[in-house]
Amino acid sequence: MSHPHRPPNSPAASDHRWQDLLFFGPVSKKTSNKRALTPRLLAIFGLLLVCINPPLLTIFNQAGSVWGFPVLYLYIFAVWMVVIVALARVVHKYLKTDDRDSE
Amino acid sequence: MNNLGWVIGFSLGYLTLLFALAWWGERRAQRGRSLVSNPYVYALSLAVYCTAWTYYGSVGRAANNGIEFLTIYLGPTLTAPLWWIILRKAIRICRVQRITTLADFISARYGQSLRLSYLVTIVCVLGIVPYIALQLKAIGSSFEILTSSSLVAQSAGTWYQDSSFYITLVLGVFIIVFGSKPLDVTRNHEGMVVAVAFESIVKLVAFLVVGSVITFGLFRGFGDIFQQAQTQPALQRLFVMDEEVGFSRWFWMLMVSMFAFLLLPRQFQVAVLENRKESNLRKAIWLFPLYLLLINIFVLPIAFAGRLTFPLGNVDADTFVLTLPLWADREGLALLAYLGGFSAATSMIIVSTIALSRMISHNVLVPYLVGSKPLTQRLGNYFGRILIASRRVNIILLLLLAYLYHRFVASSYSLVSIGLISFAAVAQFAPALLGGMYWKGGTKQGATAGIVVGFLIWGFTLVLPTLVGSGLMAERLMEEGLWGISILRPYQFLGLQTMEPLAHGVFWSLFWNLGAYVAVSIFTMPSSKEQNQAEVFIEVFKYSEAYDISIGxxxxxxxxxxxxxxxxxxxxxxxxxxxxxxxxxxxxxxxxxxxxxxxxxxxxxxxxxxxxxxxxxxxxxxxxxxxxxxTLEEVHNLLRESQHLVSVNQELRQKSEALREASEALQQANAELKMLDGRKDDFISTVTHEMRTPLTGIRAMSEILADNPDLEGEERDNFLHTIIGETERMNRLISQVLDLEKMDSGKMSLHKTRIQLNEVIREAVESFIQVIKEKEIALQVDLQGSLPPVVADRDRMTQVILNLLSNAVKFVEPGVGKIVITSYFIDGEIRVRVSDNGKGIAPEIQSLIFDKFYQVENQTVRKPIGSGLGLAICQRILLRHQGRIWVESTPGEGARFSFALPAEPIGRPANPTAL
Known part of the structure; x- marks a missing residue:
């Protein structure tokens, strides 16, 4: 009996990659290194840039309120919070405290 | 109400506390327990970004323009993911190059250009002085509001009646004592950073307390404020942005605050120059955006609360944070609000003036003084004193300049407009500085041209109108343009009419700035010194180790x-x-x-x-x-050489490390082999010894039989029986040794079928009944009915049970011995237990008795009869069945051997394949 080997681009394998990209999946020890950090940070930057600028912003630019908060106000704070959580997760996952410092 | 004494007392008390904190921070640093290397202190010190402008101005902005104020905080948040890339590089460059100011950074990149360093200093001073003025204005008007009886700020009389004048003086003295130490040995200001971090906590806490009291005390929560605001058309308008003007403003304000966060001298000071550990960025990257989010949560509610409470519009929205608590007669809260604003303003003033005064001395004054040789020689011995005195004079001059600006220009403008103009000024460094960190082609001429052009357009489109607004320039200029040329109108530069003033100014200045930087850089050749510096700046991570050896x-x-x-x-x-x-x-x-x-x-x-x-x-x-x-060639060669040395060294280190590891592994393997070899020897000698005993007996008896053919029948039978018994024993031993060998080498084949263990037990017991009767041992068989089946090799299971039984028989005393055999089902497995009341097994050898080597090694101690290989064989059989075997025993009271086998899951047929 042999263990079933997944081809590298089977759906399950790419799921894992997606999770990595979205910063919520389990990341194996082997992939946590500093090299993986920069593209993820750039991705967060790009996402935030797009989310808080028109045309995406125009979708939420409307009068009215959700749960008592103005829509636009709520939207921006929600995006903001998500970015903070994503940054914290990514940075702490890919940067270890013992990184060498020159001083 | 007369709070004058209180307010003055509080302000001075607060400044004293700051001073004490700074002193303490400095002391700790000298003892090597620096607080600044703490990541939380670092993240908090970055919050010097939030000035009185945030504290009072955001509310004012929100009350008039809605949520647009958020761009100023979203900008830095947007840069946060890039800190690890950009800030870390800047930090490393500053450390390697011992850079002490922002002007140093830019001029060093472009070949230590003195002209650039003058230029950057001038732009910084002109851009930042209004910003400092803004802080003075904020302190002054909050002071007035708190001490006067009206909620509307009175315009001050002559300068000696103006409280902000005295505040300026006090601050000046404070900063001089605080920030310009005797000729610093290091470039760091530990005390300043500690104090600033503390101020960041104060302003955040103050703002959150004031905000929640207003939201939940004066109103009934967020929902209430927003609901009330929605009923008023003037406020409802603030819920959304104007699609045409609002969005372009939004975008350009984001851009400008992104650059400002990185390039404001005070930000550069705390984020880059005062950074002690690059890894501190790790926490700051998310903590600082979190700080910004927290300090902004209550801005819009306070703004709406203010507009709802003062519907007439006679109270300046910039003062809502103070006037709302005063209106509600909560003077303690108002004092807290004042303190928060005061801390926000002082932290900005402290860091900015220290950074700027350094810039003026290091980049303008001292280069000028040391530039002439005779002057240097004459000044030499007083140099240290001159340097300190110049920094002190600079601080006072900067503050006075800010005060003058505040008195004559700024009073007619709201806080945020002035702040944004300052932001736009420092944004002019973006192409030269960021370009210089990533593009080797940027030249000194390009950088100079970019900054000059950008600065001029900034002055024309953003500053000039403020001068017109305060009556220092003719109104005509705005409508007809410079010299009557219509494309030179400040708000419609080159005929661009669709953008609102700020976006317009930022766009044009950055556009021409970047254009000039790139174009001039392309058409000019960098000097070798510039190329050298470009190489060292851009490849800083490559060279930072090698730099000490490199030669410029x-x-x-x-x-x-x-x-x-x-x-x-x-x-x-x-x-x-x-x-x-x-x-x-x-x-x-x-x-x-x-x-x-x-x-x-x-x-x-x-x-x-x-x-x-x-x-x-x-x-x-x-x-x-x-x-x-x-020449550049020499520089490159030297850098490459030293880099090569470093890498060769590293390779050697790595290789020797690998060698060491390999030899260690070899030694370990060797030791293991030696031990195994020794055990094998022991095993063989024991086995041969075991064989020799029966062999000797057989031989002796056969000789007797051969020598005495006339032996009596009974005696002869006796001898023959013994011979047969001994041969059987030998046979058993040999088959056991073979068995063990087979199992250890993995050649044992199992014929697994579904079996009932109880049946196997009964059969085994029956074949043993004779022996038990002979020895007069009591045997109790206690089997649980209806056990689930197991998949196992029947013969092997019999072997295990027989082994355990014979073991038990060996160890009990004839006549009093008792053996109990039990089977039961628990936790998905079937367990069989054989207990006896023999002499038991000492606890220290209980875990060892299943080891074949152990048994033979301790032959004399352990084994009275038999080969002693039985338990080892049992263990191997059970392991092959995914089962286990263990023993519990109290010496003197007997032993209990148990084994467990996983039960066959119900409903699945047995798989009779041989494994």
């Missing part, structure tokens, strides 16, 4: 000259220290060496740069030593 200098100088220079500017003690450190690092003997090599010159330059700035140090060395231009 060529010329002739003696050690004595360097020594004199250091003594003149840094004092005798410090220069001794520096030279000793150098000698130790590079193994140099000063008595033997008279000619200063490039390493020493570089080292001295960097040490001088720490206390007087990089530009100054460069000028000083250039005027006192004979210098030759170094």
């Amino acid at each position: 200098w060529k010329g002739r100088a003696t050690v004595d000259e360097i020594r004199r220079l250091l003594e003149q500017f840094l004092g005798h003690a410090r220069s001794q220290e520096i030279l000793a450190a150098f000698a130790q690092t590079y193994q140099v003997d000063w008595n033997a060496q008279t000619v200063a090599d490039a390493r020493l010159v570089n080292y001295a330059e960097r040490m001088l740069a720490e206390s007087m700035g990089r530009a100054s140090a460069r000028v000083l060395l250039a005027t006192t030593l004979k210098e030759e231009e170094i």
